Amino acid sequence: MTRVEQVNSTGLVGDTIGAISRHIREKDLMPGDRLPSEALLSKELNVSRTVVREAFRSLAAMRIIELATGKRATVAQIDHGAMSLMIEHGVHTDQINIQQIYDVRRTIETRIVTLAAIRRTDDEATQILALAARMQDAVNDPAALMEHDLAFHTALARASRNPVYSLLIGSFQGITRQTWPIGWKSRPTQAARDLMVGTHLDIARAVAASDPQQAAALMSLHFDESVRALLTAGLS
Amino acid sequence: MTRVEQVNSTGLVGDTIGAISRHIREKDLMPGDRLPSEALLSKELNVSRTVVREAFRSLAAMRIIELATGKRATVAQIDHGAMSLMIEHGVHTDQINIQQIYDVRRTIETRIVTLAAIRRTDDEATQILALAARMQDAVNDPAALMEHDLAFHTALARASRNPVYSLLIGSFQGITRQTWPIGWKSRPTQAARDLMVGTHLDIARAVAASDPQQAAALMSLHFDESVRALLTAGLS
DNA sequence: CATAGAAACCTGTCCTACAGGTTTGGGGGA
């Protein structure tokens, strides 16, 4: 093999990742479009299939492409899976703490709910109200309640009509799943639990009523209360 | 080889990624700590080194671990590189547009500057002022100006004392580098350019003066003006 | 013209080999 003796700092895999990314940009590929086969790329870039495969795996890990056995690799849609793992890793290794995440969430969710109140479709309003209602029904079933809670915030993000907000909310979902029970346990009284669930319903109503100020104020309140609950639970 | 005939939907590589992640969590590894060698993992997990390597590459792509030739893989520090690529991919494939990113940036940077005004150390205040000053010096050197601009916002994020904000600001930097010149071209007059640079200095002063309200108001203003400039440039 | 089936193609995993880079442990010198 006519090995090209060009040793970059990145290594062949890094170079190949770059080449594939460039290929996507230059050919202006859209989600779903197919990439060249491993064998072809390997030939064109003068690297072994091993290298191409590792480059593919790297891009797949970032959800830039999608792999499936037998099929060719395709350009992927945005997905929060990778970011979720990265955030979880940051928390597990003490590089990020839960309050810091709550500060970010409060900041963006306040904006999200403002946009949602302005831009939501009627269908979305209905769906958001329904999720808040389901939370009330599940007030004594923590597992179900958490899922509806997450779905509620996800629906709001979608209604904001800004995919970046959906992406970020999704990215925090992984770690939220792991810490949500802590927050719930720190609300031991029925009153505290009803308040939490009730606030969600109020937010849903404000969004349905297209009242951005009210929606934002309530969301801010919700986070005040959540952070207080978390601190009470001793999560420093 | 005693091949375990357990076919998950994820495939062996996916399983292996999970096993390594679990290993990090269970052993409570911190950034810098070393992971087992490929050969060892391959033996313990009953998969080929190929599979372990692809799993390593995937984790490295998400910056969860770090690879280097000859050395063992280590647990990595949080890094925005992967997120930056993901965002860029989203923009290039028309899944995200620039205004959407600006809306998110405005939202979080307004919060960042509020926190920075409260929490900045004196050193950070000095550094932020210095960066704003350097922007003024480079008002006729777009390339240098852009770099100082990016460094300015990065410094503010650091002063907010919340690594998640630093992570997010970093994630937008890649795409910002590609769109910044558009915004600059849409400020063709000296007055518009001086205004943009001057706003940065005003923000720096507000942060140095520990005036969060003023800092936030100015940052909001800055983004108003930036979005207007971008729209003028015809970036729909 | 539609369709079933074969051929061609493609990915997932395993294995072996070897060129460097890194860590470690031991021996020799101060």
Next chain:
DNA sequence: TCCCCCAAACCTGTAGGACAGGTTTCTATG
């Protein structure tokens, strides 16, 4: 005894071959 240097052991990066399935494409047949 302690320190330093070097060789051996270890480790990763890349190449290449093999084969089991899964997928796409083409063709011949009904």
